[in-house]
Amino acid sequence: MSFEILEPGLSTTVQDRGRLGYYNVGIPQGGSMDQWSAELANAVAGNTAAEAVLECTYLGPRFRTTEAAVIAVGGAPVDVKVNGENREQWTRLELAAGDEVSFGFLQGGTRFYIAVRGGIDVPLVLGSRSTYTLGSLGGFKGRKLEAGDVVPVGPSAAGNKGLGGIDPALRPTYTRELDIRVVCGLYDHRLTEAGMNTLLSSTWTLTPVADRTGLRYSGPAIEWKPRQQPFGAGSDPSNIVDAGYAVGSIQIPGGNEPIALHRDAVSGGGYAMVATVISADMDLLARSAPGTQTRFRAVTMKDALRARADLKALRHRLWGN
């Protein structure tokens, strides 16, 4: 079974839970930017959390299924149409052979996810089906989908019908004002006290420069401590000897426009990181659209671990285990 792509949408890629273990050679974890939404869609479609989905950014694709299929659409609010007729998000959609699926405009957020029973069945590359476009690796031929692509769908596991729907309390929320929790560290000692205060007390506006690699924010300038730069570090006080970048870490090149790295992060570089978004808030970051008013709130490692445990509990609740 397969999906025939009639229109690809703006940037539609195959993603799953990502690939760990290759960051030491520059291959990022990848995977669905909003892991929770992708997981919910899989749960409704009758999959496990591991099946690959289509991640659709802003403008969705138009496609035709070659055989009967069960799909579910989760993530950012969007009109879903089957053969031109409106259908619901967050429910099981049963398609007949030849049915055509299309989407309206997003009503918030950035990305929605199409899960299909059996999962998108592209080959595993380094243990994952996720697309890493910069390296032309994984996913569908290492790239975003194009018109004319025939995207394979895997055989469905017997017995799993999927959830009838998703408790609204479990669904992602979309807001124009967002608090993101960060753990300060890495090179935070290189900022002046005033500089750190500026980072943590200002409201930052997400710029349109936001993609799978990272998100850039506009706001006031942030002060770095002047210093005699160490050998090999580069001339600006925000420069360090090129080092590994934590996923979720925040860098402030030249003291302007902080950048938070996301799942397709470049694995290293020469800008000092001063804080890192906690793992439990990475999906929130992924959902935020340009213009979102964002505050970075410092928490302790203990807080970060508690938030992580809460998310895990939510996961257990979803899957009933």
Added chain:
Amino acid sequence: MSAHSAESERLKGKARYTWGGDEFLFIEIDEAMSLAANFKANSMAGMLSARALSGISDVCPANASLLIRFNPDVLDPEELEAVARAIEVEVDAAEHQTLETRIVEVPVWYDDPFTRETGARFRSGHQSPDGTDLDFAAESNGLASAAEFISRHHGSPWLVSMVGFVAGLPFMFQMVPREQQLEVPKYLSPRTDTPPLTVGHGGCFACIYSVRGAGGYQMFGLAAAPIFDPAQRLEDFTDFMIFFKPGDIVTFRPIDQDEYERIQRQVEDGTFVYRQAPVTFDLAEALEDPQRYNQEILERLNVV
């Protein structure tokens, strides 16, 4: 000869441990780049990987630091830090600081038309708007000409001090005393385009761009053969799609257009193989008499 250099003595017990959120431990060996700091980062990474602790997914040695990704549900952060600190003590105490690695010859077409043309498209805002990246690099290092810069560039071997930024991109540090290091400022505003396999330079680091894309390093030439091969077509990529590993030693060999095209044909028909030989790299020897030691390493290539 002492087994420990003054440089590595200075770094003993000095690493800084800090957290990148709840999934990353970052260990800075030193603020400044040096062969000794890189060696320590690499050694610690090697030992940590060898422990194969469950809960650790990525151990990423960098130039003068390392980054470790872990799952705090499986491995307690405090326990991880304790293990890493114990490894630091062990690395600091090691009698012989050696690394089993290899030397690789990388053919480069210096001052090629592809990087020249790309450079010409990004002159606006460059430190040298009317010149070339090579002229700027020569001038920055007080050298008389681009030709002299090129000859210094391939005159001594380089150590791969980090692999990353994007898939398979090697950062390289020239194995010469600090006062002889080539240093070139990065672009003031990064390019949006770089030809794949561009040989670049920023700060004290050389790199080879593994994929086409953005870049901020000055561009000097083109490596003739792939360093990242997702299809794993060539023999050097049978085991893995990425060629370079931290600790590799690289010597650049200047080639002309004819040889570049000949290598291109070998790559196309799948017969290209990098010239390479195993090396036991000894830090103390490398620091004591770099010129003699580099010569010794280079000669390994002649016996294969």
